[in-house]
Amino acid sequence: MRLLHTMLRVGDLDRSIAFYTDLFGMKLLRRSDNEQYRYTLAFVGYGDEADHTVLELTYNWDVDSYEMGTAYGHIAIGVEDIYGLCAQLEQKGADVYRKPGPVKGGSTVIAFVRDPDGYAVELIERQ
Incomplete structure (x- = not known):
């Protein structure tokens, strides 16, 4: 599976x-x-x-927006240079609402971006 x-x-x-x-x-x-x-x-x-x-x-076709609800969390994408990518995303107008930095209580570097419909996209730095 x-x-x-x-x-x-x-x-x-x-x-x-x-x-x-x-x-x-x-x-x-x-x-x-x-x-x-x-x-x-x-x-x-x-x-x-x-x-x-x-x-x-x-x-x-007949719906242009949705309620986000409280159950959905986010999708996650592994990236190599999270700081550089977030700078590029912001330059292109993306909403990087959680700037890159270590996750609370850990050392993994993450950031969060909203897509055009408001869905959360977590970026996780991977080396």
Whole structure:
């Protein structure tokens, strides 16, 4: 068994695809429209779905925003230079709402960014 994907409902599909591809270097792997049920799915990630866990971005055609709720936490992305990446993200207008630094009670360096729909993305420095 393995984890296949995480699904996020988004209010503007093109904006969300641009966020994950332009700012985080993911690739748009596939995209499909369902005219009957009025939604579009886009899968983005760092490698082929056969070998990698990906994000499924779901755009329901008649919905442009969602309640975040209190159960969902975040997705996490491993990065090499967290300080440099966060500086680049802020220059491009991203909301880095938890600046890079050690996690409370530990030494792992993390940061948090919000995607265009308000979902939290944790960055974890990996060497």
